Amino acid sequence: MPIIEVDHLTKEYRLGAMQGLKQTLLNTAARLSGRQVSERPLFKALDDVCFSIEPGEVVGIIGHNGAGKSSLLKMLAKISTPTHGSVKVNGRIAPLIEVGAGFIPDFTGRENVYLNGSIMGLSRKEIDVKFDEIVAFAEMGEFIDTPVKRYSSGMQVKLAFSVATSIDADILIVDEVLAVGDLAFQRKCFDRMEDLIKRQGKTVLLVSHNIRQVERLCSRVILFDKGRILADGEPSPICDHFYEQNDEKVRKDTAAKLSASSKGESSGDVELLSVTFMDAEGTPIERVEFNSDVTLCATFRVGERLVNPIFGLGIHTVDFLYLSTEISENIFENRTYEPGEYVVSLHIRNFPFLPGVYSVRLGINTGELTKNIFYQEGVCNFQVTTANRYRTQSMQEGFVEMKGEWQLKSLA
Amino acid sequence: MLRVATNLYAYRELMITLAWKNIALRYKQAYLGIAWAILKPVTLMLIFTLVKSFVGIESGDIPYPILVFAALMPWTFFQESASDGVNSVVSNTALIKKIYFPREIFPITAVLTKLVELGINFIILAGLMVWYGMMPSAHVLWVPIILAYTMLAALTIAFVGAAINVYFRDMGQALPVLLSLLMYASPVIYPLQLVKDKLLTQQAAGEWSNMLYTLYTINPLAGIIDAFQNVVLRSQPPDLTAMIPGAIMISILLPLSYLYFKRAEAYFADVI
Structure with missing residues (x-):
């Protein structure tokens, strides 16, 4: 019997601001007298979603912001009510929807552990039994009697995670919590999650933007897009598909305008x-095919005579990590370019960057001046793709192909 | 009704913890701590006593300060329970959006929290009784029943008010005004006996007098305050005729108020 059954689930929200009392009364009066009232438009956060989850499954839920992931979790946790359809949950749910919900800044760590525990449905006795373990796991021994408002945010999350995972629930909902705390604690969280999943056989719903994490922990992935299920099944192909979709979106979003953080001078x-x-x-x-031959061309107009120009064309990631730059030193020496339009091109053989989204920067200076007469980052975003399925996961394996050669031989 | 009760029993630990949270939160970092709880009834008692010295209110054979304090205790308890109850859902937005448990726990906890402050006021009342040399009689055994009834009256307002307040914050603003009006319509400053004398004995409003008196006692606080004074100070049982109209009113409105709350509850997290 499935532990979670979601049947034709639809959730609609009204767009726009809530109406005040006055407007509501006026509208009611208008409706009563038979006049038309302008309704605020509806937005479907979830649109006819159906799936079921068996006990012991570890399901990753991925999708862009606004795809409906959080709405779904709220429905599962009974926080929100479906507009149509139904959600059936056969078991106790421990919601980790943003850990630390209900932490009171003025309370000490100890008081918050008790408060948070009982909000999650533990009795006082149960908390007494688990208290030491909770504190030990969170590494909070010496701070436990200090008000939480004096904790760093990392400390708060550690404590909250520790409380939440100590609950003996059948279903664990994890919403973006593993990305917090220092690296050592992240490791610990990860181990505890794996322990809950593998040894205790809990059903887990993991919502994360860290796709690599999802791929590692989950036995099944559901990809949401605009409130609908786009894909449901094996993690690897779905995650790959999501990566590609993501890259495409990044490229489109940034192609239109220069990123605000890109540097430029002219x-x-x-x-x-x-x-x-x-x-x-x-x-x-x-799109550039990985390992293919391409030519990068920049067209520009020269307003004033250009003497001994030096061009620089570079490739960087969309978050401005410079990967490579070619400089045309000594190539266009002793030449003068009269005002007019020109194309400078750079031919690249076996394009070496792995699939993902990259951008181009361009600099021009003249031999006479040390200063750039033109420099701009992020002038053209492009996506690198490949048909090789071992290379589809963008930027997980780094940025550049090494062109190494493997060998394996017996030493005997 | 039974389901409501079992539900509440299942969540008793949570309610106790939340009530403790409310109290601890309110008095943490306050030097005088919970002593603030007595500030309001004691100040009002002093002010009313001062006012009484020029207005002249017949208080019978009970000294006016203790009479008014015994009226202020159930009144303040009711008033603060109702207004904290109305704000309880909105002020717990973080919890409402993050986790599910039956939402009626918030108004109920708000009312329970006020019991603690009321308990402290009992110490003051006992002190006043010693001062005036008054002995409590066996009728004080009525006190728990009267207080339970007061809580039901406060919940009647708290449920519907809390639900409306989620949609329209006007509720939270309007309630203090309405409640302070209700105080003058309740026998707080003056004893119920005055109203009774005017309307029932002197028939001051002619043929309308009896009806007006019933109308006055539809306000459950009229019966509650009078009953509280009776059992604690006058060593008399509660005047049931003054309580019945209010009790009928509560027994009709409380279920409606609760049902409205439960219907609205499903959308709290979306709207709040």
Whole structure:
């Protein structure tokens, strides 16, 4: 028998601000007198979702922000009520929806452990028994009688996680908690989660944006998008699919405008018109195939005579980690370019960057001045893709291919 | 009804913990601590006693200060229970959005919390009784029943008010005003006996007098305050005729108020 059954679940929210008492009364009066009232539009946070979870399954729930993950968890935890459809849960749920819910800043750690424990359904006696273990796990021994408001946020989360996982529930809901605390504590949380899952056979729902974590812990992944289930099944292919979707989104979002944090300067003598990639045949492309030959072209207009220009074309990640830069030193020496439009291109053989989203930076200076006459980061975002399925997970394996050669031989 | 009771029993530990939280939170870092709980009835008692010295209110053979204090105890308990109950859901937004347990626990806990402060006021009352040389009689055994009834009256307002307050914060603003009006419509400053004399004995409003008196006692606080004074100070049983109209009113409104709360509860987390 499934432990969680979700049947045609739909959740609608009204968009816009809540109406005040006055507006509500006016609307009611209008409705009573038979006039039309303008309703605020509805938003479907979850749209006809069906799935069921068997006991002992560890299910990862992934999706972009606003895909409906949190709404779903709220429905499972009975915090919110479905608009249509039903949710059946056959067991005790320990919600970890944002640990530390209900921590009171003025209370000491000890008082909060008792308060939080009883909010989660533990009796005072049960907490007495588990208290030492909770404190020991959170490594909070010496601070337990200090008000929580004096704790660092990491300390609060450690304590909260410790309380929440000590509850003897059948179903554990974990919402983005493993990403907190220092590395050593994260390791400990991870071990405890694995212990709960593997040895105690608990059913776990894990919501995270850390896809690698989801892939490692879960036996099943459900991918949500705009309130619907996009995929449900084996973790690896779904996570890969999600990565690709993610990259695509990053590229689209950032392509339109230059990122606010990108640096740039220009003397005004040079105006950048466009930056594009072309494949080996010379046709412009939006995506670059990993390990293929491509040409990176920058079109620009020169306003004032350009003498001995030096170009720099570099590739960086969307969070501005510079990966590589090519500089055209000594190549365009002793040349003068009259005002007009030019294309500078850089041919790259066996494009070496692994699948993911990257960006381009461009710098131009002249031999006469040490200062850049043009410099701009993030001028063109592009996505690198590949058909090789071992290489689909973007940026998990690093950024660059080493082109190494493997060998395995017997020493005997 | 039975289901409500078993539900509450299952959550008794949580309610005790939350009530303890409310009290501890209120008095933490306050130097005078829980002594603040007596500040309100004691100050009001002093003010009313002062006012009485120029207005002249007939208090019978009971000294006015202790009479008014015995009225202020159930009144303050009712008033603070009702207004804390109304605000209890909104002020626990963090919990409402994060975790589920029956939401009626919030108003109920708010009312239970006030019992502790009421208990402290009993010490003051005992002190006053010693001062005036009054002995309690066996009728004080009525006190728990009267207080339980007061809690039901407070919950009647708290349930519906707390639910409305989630949608319209106007409720939280309007309630203190309404409650302070209700104080003048309750026998706090003056004893119920005055109203009784005017309407029932002197028939001051002519043929409307008896009806007006019933209307006055529909306010459950009229019966409660009078009964409390009777059993504690006058060594008399409660005047049931003054309590019945209010009791009928509560027994009709409390279930309605609770049902409204339960219907609205499903959307608290979405709206709050």
